[in-house]
Amino acid sequence: IKVTYVAPDGTATTLEAEPGSSVMQTAVANDLDGIVGECGGAMMCATCHCYVDPAWQDRTGARSSDEEEMLEGAATEVTEASRLSCQIRLDPALDGLVVHLPEEQH
Numbered sequence: 001i002k003v004t005y006v007a008p009d010g011t012a013t014t015l016e017a018e019p020g021s022s023v024m025q026t027a028v029a030n031d032l033d034g035i036v037g038e039c040g041g042a043m044m045c046a047t048c049h050c051y052v053d054p055a056w057q058d059r060t061g062a063r064s065s066d067e068e069e070m071l072e073g074a075a076t077e078v079t080e081a082s083r084l085s086c087q088i089r090l091d092p093a094l095d096g097l098v099v100h101l102p103e104e105q106h
């Protein structure tokens with residue numbers, strides 16, 4: 001399963017993800033700058049904030065109310081496209097997913 005992370009400066013990095021792992025875990029496992037994932041995916045930190053590419057928003061689904069609440073504490077602007085990347089599980093239907101990274105996560 002491939003996931004592409006686009007940094008604020010436009011640099012795109014495509015990583016290979018294990019099925020069932022999250023967008024956050026894949027980034028952290030590959031030492032990608034831009035996703036911190038401080039709480040390890042427990043929806044407690046919002047340092048895994050990302051923006052799902054418009055072409056993929058239907059497929060990644062809606063955020064949960066807990067996720068919504070946590071995003072209020074995110075360091076960067078929250079938009080319609082905002083998700084906690086630890087809450088996006090990768091399965092073959094999401095092969096090719098594109099997410100955009102915020103300016104900073106602190």
Ligand code: FES
Nearest residue numbers: 041043045046086
């Ligand atoms: Fe902490 Fe996603 S890793 S909320």
